[in-house]
Amino acid sequence: MPAPEPVRLGRKRPVPSCPNPLFLQWLTELRDDAKEKGLKIYYTYQKAINSLNKYPLPLKNAKEAKILQNFGDGICKLLDDRLQKYYRQHGPNASIHILPETAPPAVRFDSNNLAPAKKKNASSNGESGRGGGGGKKKREYVPQRRSGGYAVLLALYQHCQVEGSKGYMFKLELQTEAQPLCDKSFTVPDLGSKYTAWSSVSTLIQKNLLIKTHNPARYSLTDEGMALAERLDSAERGEEQTGAHVQKRAEKERKEERREGEKEKGWCGDAEQADEEVLDLTQSDEDEAERVLIPAEKACVLPEPRVQDVQTKSPAQCLFPGSYEILLCVDFIETTGGGNHHCKQELVKELQRNGVNFDVRKLNVGDFLWVAREKMEPVPGQLRAPCGRELVLDYIIERKRIDDLCGSIIDGRFREQKFRLKRCGLRRPVYLVEECGAAASHLSLPESTLQQAIINTQVVDGFFVKRVQDVRESAAYLTVMTRYLSKLYKNRTLVMRSRELEGDLSEDQDIVGNPSCSLISFAEFNEGAVKNKCQTVREVFARQLMQISGLSGDKAAAIIQEYPTPHSLLSAYDKCSNELEQEKLLSSIRYGKLKRNLGPALSRTVYQLYCTKGPLT
Incomplete structure (x- = not known):
């Protein structure tokens, strides 16, 4: 019986190095550069590195790498460009499968990790693969x-x-x-x-x-x-x-x-x-x-009420006279799409015909507003001039055709829009109501109801209402407003303020001819006006209350001033001695500028909504 073959002892077969070390090195450099710049193509380079590590055959040029996964035309062109440069430096017969002496050795990269794969040593009986102390320390970013x-x-x-x-x-x-x-x-x-x-x-x-x-x-x-x-x-x-x-x-x-x-x-x-x-x-x-x-020519035109504010701000937070221009911002919905596409295009043409400097962008609240945009000089070598700072003026316009007003009243958007306009941070909201001629006779609501809604918007809610006949008059009003604001803010120094800070504005600046020059940035304004952003319990409670018929934004604000959350309101109901007292709990709350009582009827409705067990009858 033949003797069994002796067991061979020794090192395990080493993992073969990548047969294309130059391509691997160049891809690694591209990946690291993209990672340093925060580019997402970094992941594409990493996938290409993983594919190249798995390929066992040498490549003559980058075109042959197209058969590999994650190698597209862009990566192959980059590798070919580097390959031509390599041939010019080392000669046309230089080998691309062996790294030059000055280059670091190529390493294989683990496909599940962005760090080089660790080699295992057979003499450690596999323990180095299990232990956590054998690897190199991760480099700090x-x-x-x-x-x-x-x-x-x-x-x-x-x-x-x-x-x-x-x-x-x-x-x-x-x-x-x-x-x-x-x-x-x-x-x-x-x-x-x-x-x-x-x-x-x-x-x-x-x-x-x-x-x-x-x-x-x-x-x-x-x-x-x-x-x-x-x-x-x-x-x-x-x-x-x-x-x-x-x-x-x-x-x-x-x-x-x-x-x-x-x-x-x-x-x-x-x-x-x-x-x-x-x-x-x-x-x-x-x-x-x-x-x-501050330069002398700018300091001499500083408006007197704002000098103290300017001294407490750095020049990076100020726009001096002559360094900015007044720009009308138009919501992109007002220029494209919808059933009134022809009228919307007519509005744009009228603004262009009147020579109005305007910009179409996405506005999260309102249809038109004005910004003071910093003038920036073009940078040599760049296609576009850098974007300057933009501060929002205290004027915002919501445009409503009569038919749109009717639809928004029916589906509840009208009250929500007024509520959001009041909370947007701008102090002079305007409703631009546009008649639609004979089409008004075919609306779902009677004309008296629409007229009452317009009057309530001005008298009760405190909005300025401007009524025009058609889209041409709307464009004319926007043109006049743009020129008026350009003249009003001509010699004023504007100071950037945060929307979250209190006490930046005083009441004595809320008069015609002396506008507020402490303004919020457009980016902060637009981000704060997002419709479906995360809301606090107080905000959700206010929106719940406004769903009750006859309960306006002023009334809801008065209620949440006393009871900020549903829990606080229900706790107050529990402390009442009888049901009659619960029904009249909110009746004496005062709301609005006239400080009128909320009334027993509305108080009883709120009580029934939150305290009735079972369906409401």
Whole structure:
């Protein structure tokens, strides 16, 4: 009987390296670069790397890689371009299956992980694969200098260092503060790309360096983000001090050369002294002067009531006279679609014919409003000029045709729209009511009901109502308003305020000819006016109450002032001694400007709605 073969002992067969190390190295570089910039194509490169790792045969060029999964025309073209450059550097006969000596060795990447796959050692009997201490330490994410993530971290950190800081920033103010720290625009993508510097915020959130909360969104640093931002800020300050020192030394040398030349020509005295004073100005002094001082031609036209506000704000939060233009914003629904498409196109043509500067965009509340938009100079090399800051003026218009008014009253949109207009943050809402001629005789509601609704909108709800005959008169009214507001805000300094801050506006500014110059940004306004955003219990309770016939927004506001939640109202009902007292609980609540009582009938209706067990009869 033959003896059994001896068992061979030794190392396991090593995992073969990728037969296409150059392609693997180039794809890895493209993937890491896309990850640093926060681009989603990063995932496509990772899938291509996984496919290339599984392919066992060498490739002659990138076109042959098209047979592999996740290799499209774009990736193949990038690899071919790099391959031609490689041949020009190393010669046409250079091998592409062996890395040059200066390049790092190619490694296989695990398809389930973004880190290189770990090699197992047979001498450890497989224990290194099970243990957690054998792998390399994960590299810390640090954004590239002057990138979007870098600028956002620094801007938030510097904001937190200011005394009295609220600890968070809204999107628009964060973009404004971070833009000087970034080489890429936060609002306008580069030519050929759809991503801006703001796209890197998602990476910061994913890396647990940034937190996004509330609506409108608030951005704040985590503990890890604060530590990283502090290190970045220290490094930035060190470079600035070095640069300032070098600049000051160069200026001193130039000053000495100039002084020698002046001595030869016989110049001396006041000119030398003035030159010395200018050259002794350090970089930090220049920054301080640029932040505080206002040019003389702008300072002379500052409106007197706003000087105190301007002194407490940085120039990044102010729009000075001449630096902005008044722009009419038109909701895109008012220009396209719907049954009145011809009339909507007629409105656009009339505005263009009247020479009105307008922009069509999505408005979450209202149909027309005006913004003060900062004038921006085009940047060389970019297709579009960068987007300037936009502050919303206190005027917003809701346009209603009579037939649309009838439909909105029937389905309940009319009351909801008035409620949202009152809460949008703008103090001068306007209803533009447009007649529709003979079509008014075929409406579902009688004309008296529609006229009463219009009167209630003006008298009870406090809206200004403008009635016009057709779309041409509507365009004429918008034209006149645009020119009036351009003249009204011509020599005024506008200050950006947050919608969440109280006490920015005073009652003495709510008069014609002296408008409020403390305005909210368009981005914050539009985000805060989203129709289906998350609502508080108080807001849902108010909407519930407004579904009761005869219970307007003022009445609902008066009720929730006393009883903010259904629970507080039901608790008050439980404390009543008898049913009659429960029915009259809300009757003495006063509402509106005239402070009238809510009344026993409406009080009884609310009681029956919330306290009746079983179906209502």
